Amino acid sequence: xxxxxxxxxxxxxxxxxxxxxxxxxxxxxxxxxxxxxxxxxxxxxxxxxxxxxxxxxxxxxxxxxxxxxxxxxxxxxxxxxxxxxxxxxxxxxxxxxxxxxxxxxxxxxxxxxxxxxxxxxxxxxxxxxxxxxxxxxxxxxxxxxxxxxxxxxxxxxxxxxxxxxxxxxxxxxxxxxxxxxxxxxxxxxxxxxxxxxxxxxxxxxxxxxxxxxxxxxxxxxxxxxxxxxxxxxxxxxxxxxxxxxxxxxxxxxxxxxxxxxxxxxxxxxxxxxxxxxxxxxxxxxxxxxxxxxxxxxxxxxxxxxxxxxxxxxxxxxxxxxxxxxxxxxxxxxxxxxxxxxxxxxxxxxxxxxxxxxxxxxxxxxxxxxxxxxxxxxxxxxxxxxxxxxxxxxxxxxxxx
Amino acid sequence: xxxxxxxxxxxxxxxxxxxxxxxxxxxxxxxxxxxxxxxxxxxxxxxxxxxxxxxxxxxxxxxxxxxxxxxxxxxxxxxxxxxxxxxxxxxxxxxxxxxxxxxxxxxxxxxxxxxxxxxxxxxxxxxxxxxxxxxxxxxxxxxxxxxxxxxxxxxxxxxxxxxxxxxxxxxxxxxxxxxxxxxxxxxxxxxxxxxxxxxxxxxxxxxxxxxxxxxxxxxxxxxxxxxxxxxxxxxxxxxxxxxxxxxxxxxxxxxxxxxxxxxxxxxxxxxxxxxxxxxxxxxxxxxxxxxxxxxxxxxxxxxxxxxxxxxxxxxxxxxxxxxxxxxxxxxxxxxxxxxxxxxxxxxxxxxxxxxxxxxxxxxxxxxxxxxxxxxxxxxx
Numbered sequence: 001x002x003x004x005x006x007x008x009x010x011x012x013x014x015x016x017x018x019x020x021x022x023x024x025x026x027x028x029x030x031x032x033x034x035x036x037x038x039x040x041x042x043x044x045x046x047x048x049x050x051x052x053x054x055x056x057x058x059x060x061x062x063x064x065x066x067x068x069x070x071x072x073x074x075x076x077x078x079x080x081x082x083x084x085x086x087x088x089x090x091x092x093x094x095x096x097x098x099x100x101x102x103x104x105x106x107x108x109x110x111x112x113x114x115x116x117x118x119x120x121x122x123x124x125x126x127x128x129x130x131x132x133x134x135x136x137x138x139x140x141x142x143x144x145x146x147x148x149x150x151x152x153x154x155x156x157x158x159x160x161x162x163x164x165x166x167x168x169x170x171x172x173x174x175x176x177x178x179x180x181x182x183x184x185x186x187x188x189x190x191x192x193x194x195x196x197x198x199x200x201x202x203x204x205x206x207x208x209x210x211x212x213x214x215x216x217x218x219x220x221x222x223x224x225x226x227x228x229x230x231x232x233x234x235x236x237x238x239x240x241x242x243x244x245x246x247x248x249x250x251x252x253x254x255x256x257x258x259x260x261x262x263x264x265x266x267x268x269x270x271x272x273x274x275x276x277x278x279x280x281x282x283x284x285x286x287x288x289x290x291x292x293x294x295x296x297x298x299x300x301x302x303x304x305x306x307x308x309x310x311x312x313x314x315x316x317x318x319x320x321x322x323x324x325x326x327x328x329x330x331x332x333x334x335x336x337x338x339x340x341x342x343x344x345x346x347x348x349x350x351x352x353x354x355x356x357x358x359x360x361x362x363x364x365x366x367x368x369x370x371x372x373x374x375x376x377x378x379x380x381x382x383x384x385x386x387x388x389x390x391x392x393x394x395x396x397x398x399x400x
Numbered sequence: 401x402x403x404x405x406x407x408x409x410x411x412x413x414x415x416x417x418x419x420x421x422x423x424x425x426x427x428x429x430x431x432x433x434x435x436x437x438x439x440x441x442x443x444x445x446x447x448x449x450x451x452x453x454x455x456x457x458x459x460x461x462x463x464x465x466x467x468x469x470x471x472x473x474x475x476x477x478x479x480x481x482x483x484x485x486x487x488x489x490x491x492x493x494x495x496x497x498x499x500x501x502x503x504x505x506x507x508x509x510x511x512x513x514x515x516x517x518x519x520x521x522x523x524x525x526x527x528x529x530x531x532x533x534x535x536x537x538x539x540x541x542x543x544x545x546x547x548x549x550x551x552x553x554x555x556x557x558x559x560x561x562x563x564x565x566x567x568x569x570x571x572x573x574x575x576x577x578x579x580x581x582x583x584x585x586x587x588x589x590x591x592x593x594x595x596x597x598x599x600x601x602x603x604x605x606x607x608x609x610x611x612x613x614x615x616x617x618x619x620x621x622x623x624x625x626x627x628x629x630x631x632x633x634x635x636x637x638x639x640x641x642x643x644x645x646x647x648x649x650x651x652x653x654x655x656x657x658x659x660x661x662x663x664x665x666x667x668x669x670x671x672x673x674x675x676x677x678x679x680x681x682x683x684x685x686x687x688x689x690x691x692x693x694x695x696x697x698x699x700x701x702x703x704x705x706x707x708x709x710x711x712x713x714x715x716x717x718x719x720x721x722x723x724x725x726x727x728x729x730x731x732x733x734x735x736x737x738x739x740x741x742x743x744x745x746x747x748x749x750x751x752x753x754x755x756x757x758x759x760x761x762x763x764x765x766x767x768x769x770x771x772x773x774x775x776x777x778x779x780x
Contacts (some may be wrong), residue, residue, distance in 0.1 A: 001402055001403060001404060001405060001409070001469050002401065002402045003401055003402075003403070003695060003696075003698075003699040004401065004699070005401055006401070009401070072401060127660040132561070140483045158439075184458040207541070255777050258775075258777060259777070262775065273556070279768075279771065282771035282772070283767055283768060285771065285775070286767055286770040286771040286775070286776075287716075287718075287767055289715070289770070289775055289776045289777065290693070290719050290767070290770065290776070291689070291719075291776075292776075292777075293696060293715055293776045294689040294690070294692040294696070294715075295689065295691065295692070295718055296692075297692030297695050297696050298688055298691075298692040299691060300403075301403050301692065302401060304402065304403045304404075305403075306401055308404070321684075321685055321688055324685060325685060325689065332722065381404050390677065390678045390681040390682075391674070391677070393681045393684060393685075394674075394677035394678070394680060394681050396656050397684065398671075398677070398680055398681070398684065399657070399661070400657065400660060400661070400671040400677045400680065
């Protein structure tokens with residue numbers, strides 16, 4: 001047992017740091033520090049820089065453009081990009097549909113889609129949830145009926161993040177209405193420009209417009225857009241949801257937010273002195289730091305176990321712990337960041353949302369604090385709510 | 401980074417677990433507890449034969465050169481068995497103080513005796529008003545020729561009655577709460593002027609009150625500047641207690657999950673109820689986080705950077721304190737009435753876990769201490 005990074009790993013970490021310092025445009029980094037949303041252009045710009053370096057899809061097999069890094073290097077890379085901070089790649093392509101395509105897709109699908117995902121030529125969104133299918137995802141009703149060389153898709157998807165930018169959507173659709181609910185589902189790739197698709201924004205409580213409803217009416221999808229076998233889509237979806245172990249806890253992001261909290265708490269005054277000198281505040285900060293330090297080690301244990309046995313791609317109940325604690329910590333830190341602003345968390349900066357050029361209300365760094373807190377209530381809901389994660393642990397680990 | 405045990409470490413763990421499985425059942429433990437000493441002399445000798453006592457000492461002192469990882473392995477296993485023997489008092493506290501403060505000659509004399517199991521130690525640092533502050537020392541040490549004489553009172557000295565020698569923290573200079581002027585002294589248990597009053601503790605172990613009236617003593621290290629050595633000793637003890645806690649919590653978890661599977665109400669095993677499942681998962685998550693922070697404490701226990709080491713121990717003890725409580729209280733709740741009974745094991749684990757929080761600083765104490773520092777994460 002040796003819990004230190006090796007000298008090679010430390011050298012790799014320095015290489016990543018230097019790359020970020022040299023290559024990430026300063027304005028993009030500043031937006032992230034200020035807690036602002038990334039524009040499509042920001043993410044495309046950064047993805048292309050990464051792709052040129054060969055780092056756009058580090059965890060993919062090398063034949064599809066991966067770097068061949070072991071899990072520990074993948075983790076170091078993620079941690080450094082999150083701490084710097086740099087934009088995180090568009091998960092729907094890089095972490096979700098990409099691995100499904102290279103694991104279950106055919107040769108033509110791999111050749112066509114994978115390079116376009118790595119270069120962010122195609123912006124992907126995820127068509128899983130439906131109004132009646134949230135935690136009980138397998139009860140989804142969107143139908144795909146075979147008609148010659150096409151499927152005709154009808155239904156509604158919801159909570160579709162960044163669908164407004166999307167070129168493609170990967171969807172779970174019901175292809176066998178008579179089968180038991182998990183067995184009749186297929187995994188379809190659908191071009192968002194196909195007639196019959198309508199995207200309607202859903203405004204979230206933070207005022208943000210990340211998520212959408214997607215309506216599909218008689219959408220014609222070529223049969224070659226089916227991934228793997230018909231009616232096996234549920235297996236691919238489970239693979240996709242359980243595939244995420246290295247980044248699910250978002251340790252690097254929480255570290256970056258804690259650093260931001262310390263920085264701003266030194267500027268904000270409380271009882272005539274900087275808030276950072278307030279004992280009660282420091283204790284709350286310390287409390288989250290302890291949790292985060294423990295989570296970092298939990299994450300590293302999972303990464304090291306992956307490195308040892310090779311990533312099987314099978315769902316691992318450990319990811320459920322990472323999800324639960326990771327989301328709790330993200331929520332605790334966004335709450336602390338809002339508390340730092342005190343009364344200045346109040347103003348609703350609608351200008352930021354609409355792209356207007358009005359002068360911000362001072363202090364401008366307070367603008368995203370409350371919206372950030374509101375927005376991050378999502379992290380214990382999406383990707384399998386924390387209660388669903390507890391069900392998974394109870395069943396898979398405890399045998400209850 | 402490597403989280404796996406080496407072959408030697410795995411063998412250590414396996415052989416100790418086997419010994420404890422065979423000899424430390426719940427009923428056997430009751431018998432050991434009934435011994436006037438409060439533990440089993442036979443088990444004590446078995447540990448010595450296995451080399452556990454020699455483990456953390458350097459080879460030149462007569463030890464086996466074990467690292468904090470070996471200590472972690474041993475303490476977790478002892479925790480799982482709720483072992484009563486004074487291993488922690490002798491090897492971790494007493495031995496830790498010897499390693500941190502004693503001269504080479506003193507170590508050469510004492511460590512081989514510890515290694516063979518013939519010397520039991522205790523560390524007397526707590527006083528009636530010190531609470532968890534190591535620098536709060538009222539007991540006085542006065543120079544007497546080559547030796548020292550100690551006068552004062554010590555509280556909650558773990559296994560103070562069983563110890564052959566006691567390491568006593570006493571003040572050679574300065575005011576009660578000065579950080580300077582604190583020394584570590586070795587006192588023979590038969591020394592004139594030493595009175596010991598032993599008593600059972602809440603967790604089935606034993607401790608003692610000491611009264612010292614002009615007791616002859618030998619200094620360990622610099623009698624004017626012993627606080628850093630004491631802090632280092634306690635930091636090692638916190639890492640060891642964290643490891644013990646993992647054993648205690650894991651055992652509670654297993655007992656609880658087993659119970660949820662067999663106990664039936666409303667015609668089904670109560671583990672079928674989601675509200676109970678989620679409480680069991682809360683325990684599981686608390687243990688995994690505690691295990692992680694214990695690894696961190698273990699990694700830092702050998703560090704010579706006193707500030708970083710202390711920060712790690714603050715984090716570990718706080719996490720163990722609060723996670724242990726989540727785990728223990730849920731374990732009792734999920735057992736229902738049977739968890740309240742002396743006849744059933746889970747309550748004994750709960751009591752041990754609860755008492756661990758009262759030793760060397762509870763969760764609040766360490767959270768406050770950590771909050772005073774610069775944080776666990778360096779800025780990027």
